[in-house]
Amino acid sequence: MASVTRKPQANREERRGQIERQLLDATDRLMADGTSFTELSVDRLSTEAGISRASFYIYFEDKGHLLRRLATQVFADLSGAAAQWWEVADRTDPSDVYAAMAGIIASYRSHQPVLIALNEMSGYDPLVGETYRELLVGIAAQLTRVIEAGQAAGAIRAQLSAQTTASTLTWMVERTCHQNLPSQPGSYDAELARTLTDIIWGALYLQAPEL
Known part of the structure; x- marks a missing residue:
């Protein structure tokens, strides 16, 4: 008798991640015309994502659960953009900060409808509120480590509280993008990236930026 082998848990998680990405793209498209997240039905989301309603409920309890999972996907993209600075912060190059800010702004533009829904x-x-705060706290924690490393190397102001400064800068970038980008054209993005770079660099580093 042939043995029955269960699919590894990793396969299920991989499938969940694929479906989450499909639903994230579908939500971005459906909300691009101003439709609110509350107006989107599970049927419409599933159809747009190319999955069945049954598949939706295999992985998600309801739309609130979906939104919390989409938040994780979006913030992974935002963290990936920020890593353009974090991963090479020891170079103390303001162009790395600018690349990170430009990437964050581009990710916000891409996922703006979902972030507005969040x-x-x-x-x-x-639960959505708690997830949102936890994701931002996670980003602030990564920035805290960057600041502490910079302080240890003598590049970042030693008198700063790394944790408080990281939290302040994280929320500053988040609120700035949320308040300004929806009403501004794409041509505004480079100016905003430069402004955020100047503010962050001036707050942290001992040397003046030379971009």
């Missing part, structure tokens, strides 16, 4: 639902869905 902000809206955070106000009345405690």
